[in-house]
Amino acid sequence: MNEAPNQPEPPVAAQESSPEVASTALATEAVEAVPAVTVTSLTADLPFVAYVVPEDEPRAQRLYRLRHSTAHIMAEAVVELFPTAQVATGPAIEHGFYYDFDLPRPLTPEDLGAIEQRMKKIMKRNWRFQTLELPPAEARQVFVDAGQVYKVEVLDTIVEKFSPETVTLFRQNKFVDLCAGPHVNGTKTCRQFKLLRVSGAYWRGDSDRPMLQRIYGTAWETAEDLESYLHFLEEAKKRNHKRIGTDLDLFHFHKHAPGAVFWSPRGYTIYQEFLSYWRDSHKERGYQEIYNPILYKKDLYEQSGHYHHYKSDMFILNADDTEYCLKPMNCPDTFLFYTSKRRSFRELPLRVSEGGILHRNELTGALNGLFRVRQFTQDDAHIFVTEAQVQAEIAELLDIAREIYAMFGLQYRFLLSTRPEKFMGEPALWDEAEGALAAALNANVGEGNYTLNEGDGAFYGPKIDIELTDCLGRRWQCGTIQLDFQQPINFDMKYIDTDNTAKRPIVIHRAIFGSFERFFGILLEHTAGALPTWLSPVQAVVVPISDKVNDYAWQVHGWLKQAGVRVEVDDRNQKMNRKIREAELRKVPYMLVVGEREAESATANLRTYKDGERGEVAVDMIAGEISLAISQRTFDVEIQPLRSFEDPDSVIESDAIGY
Ligand SMILES: [Zn+2]
Ligand SMILES: [Zn+2]
Numbered sequence: 001m002n003e004a005p006n007q008p009e010p011p012v013a014a015q016e017s018s019p020e021v022a023s024t025a026l027a028t029e030a031v032e033a034v035p036a037v038t039v040t041s042l043t044a045d046l047p048f049v050a051y052v053v054p055e056d057e058p059r060a061q062r063l064y065r066l067r068h069s070t071a072h073i074m075a076e077a078v079v080e081l082f083p084t085a086q087v088a089t090g091p092a093i094e095h096g097f098y099y100d101f102d103l104p105r106p107l108t109p110e111d112l113g114a115i116e117q118r119m120k121k122i123m124k125r126n127w128r129f130q131t132l133e134l135p136p137a138e139a140r141q142v143f144v145d146a147g148q149v150y151k152v153e154v155l156d157t158i159v160e161k162f163s164p165e166t167v168t169l170f171r172q173n174k175f176v177d178l179c180a181g182p183h184v185n186g187t188k189t190c191r192q193f194k195l196l197r198v199s200g201a202y203w204r205g206d207s208d209r210p211m212l213q214r215i216y217g218t219a220w221e222t223a224e225d226l227e228s229y230l231h232f233l234e235e236a237k238k239r240n241h242k243r244i245g246t247d248l249d250l251f252h253f254h255k256h257a258p259g260a261v262f263w264s265p266r267g268y269t270i271y272q273e274f275l276s277y278w279r280d281s282h283k284e285r286g287y288q289e290i291y292n293p294i295l296y297k298k299d300l301y302e303q304s305g306h307y308h309h310y311k312s313d314m315f316i317l318n319a320d321d322t323e324y325c326l327k328p329m330n331c332p333d334t335f336l337f338y339t340s341k342r343r344s345f346r347e348l349p350l351r352v353s354e355g356g357i358l359h360r361n362e363l364t365g366a367l368n369g370l371f372r373v374r375q376f377t378q379d380d381a382h383i384f385v386t387e388a389q390v391q392a393e394i395a396e397l398l399d400i401a402r403e404i405y406a407m408f409g410l411q412y413r414f415l416l417s418t419r420p421e422k423f424m425g426e427p428a429l430w431d432e433a434e435g436a437l438a439a440a441l442n443a444n445v446g447e448g449n450y451t452l453n454e455g456d457g458a459f460y461g462p463k464i465d466i467e468l469t470d471c472l473g474r475r476w477q478c479g480t481i482q483l484d485f486q487q488p489i490n491f492d493m494k495y496i497d498t499d500n501t502a503k504r505p506i507v508i509h510r511a512i513f514g515s516f517e518r519f520f521g522i523l524l525e526h527t528a529g530a531l532p533t534w535l536s537p538v539q540a541v542v543v544p545i546s547d548k549v550n551d552y553a554w555q556v557h558g559w560l561k562q563a564g565v566r567v568e569v570d571d572r573n574q575k576m577n578r579k580i581r582e583a584e585l586r587k588v589p590y591m592l593v594v595g596e597r598e599a600e601s602a603t604a605n606l607r608t609y610k611d612g613e614r615g616e617v618a619v620d621m622i623a624g625e626i627s628l629a630i631s632q633r634t635f636d637v638e639i640q641p642l643r644s645f646e647d648p649d650s651v652i653e654s655d656a657i658g659y
Contacts (some may be wrong), residue, residue, distance in 0.1 A: 076175035077118030258373030370521030473644025
């Protein structure tokens, strides 16, 4: 609930016609003389009325008002500091707000501090938000007179599009804005805020229009919320996977191949470990791996429908007087594998996996480290089943998903998406498929333990999406399990049933990691780069305390290597503490410090990244411990989850796409 202003708003006329007098009359502290915001003197005679917030609103709505109101207050502060500022637009966004300005010079970090101080003053006075409806022409005149060209343009667009009888103005203290609201009652409600950064933004997102300066901020209801959100931002910054990737020498990017990862030896070691885990766990569960081409004539994608629906996301090349496409997903070519020979019911469920190299033509501006790339690999598989096999197969997939996510200490939830308004196929078949998915979820996850997204299915079939939550409370959609009735028709897939007649199988598209690249990025941020031993590029480092024991250090190296450990010796002529510090920075899970005493007893002074100093331990014990952690793929990492700032009802972007 928004608090009521703690001091009555001053009479509008007195406040506006003579701002200095009003300030003197009301201020309990010295108020600096500031240039009047032109707009207010122009609206002094207009009959603004106090804005009143409805009671008992849900938190999300309250936060929305608060954040948007903070944007207005920031605009007022900016105009005070830069009297010639042109004010553009300033919405509330997730966790905060921004406002775009056209300013005489680029803002510095000091400017942000000064703007914050101004905002605090405005908040302290608890100015009432006031509102007024005006015919568009009158409102337009206000902004024309104030020389606010962006506001005039926005107003003209509104008039052109909607021809409204009136438009709404909002005012607090000396700042007037063209705005539909909603706002809070008084400016004091917004005091738990912080300005975060400035970036460039083209007016209306159009690179032919002026580049404006966008100031971002965050705002919350309580000091505690603000503080934990700022802590979250700090942690997220520390854990930025691009930074970790550079610090730990795992991968890099180059402008000559936008959106494609250059894996360094260390990073590629981790990548290979992922792949072998994926292979092992799926082989165990009856999957067969295939490896298909990556370049196809467009005919394949015409048959699958991608060429028409997805062409703008595909890379297309010309050869042999025709178009070729780099494959954006494994589905269509896997279907060619299925139809390459006659299939019998005995083969079903047929589980076919392919970790093919995929390309999608993402806009260069949208590329983001490992999170959004143009070239990647998915832990993709397609399962060809009979109708009767759907439920059991889905149960099996839910089980795989749980096994995989638990391995990385990630929280997860399942979402069932059902038939959308536009769909293909028979409604009865849809009902049956949705029933099978729900039954599998009820039996394996528990009724009420998953979220129902009615009408959110793909047009070719219902699906289960799996959402992860990392230790910063951020949600990621990685896994997806989709039923598809459409592609079996497009590719005329068949199997010969028990009664010797040809029947149509159903395809299940599924990915659990999503793309390995993106999952790797998530894992790096989730663990802050301190990976579990089995994934670490260097699992142990041996540190001799002097060169007298270098031979012993290499002996220990040999023992560990024999036990299957990726081990290094740091026999550089450096101080021991420095070597230890460096190994820690590299997040090596096991560190074995050896001196003459250890050499005599075949021991080492053990330090682990997770637990610190562990004392003198026999090397064969250490080797045993490490090789167990490797073979069991133990998640031997300390994770301290932060509070989540995600709205559980908001939709997050999916990485995997089926069909
Ligand atoms: Zn507003
Ligand atoms: Zn697929």
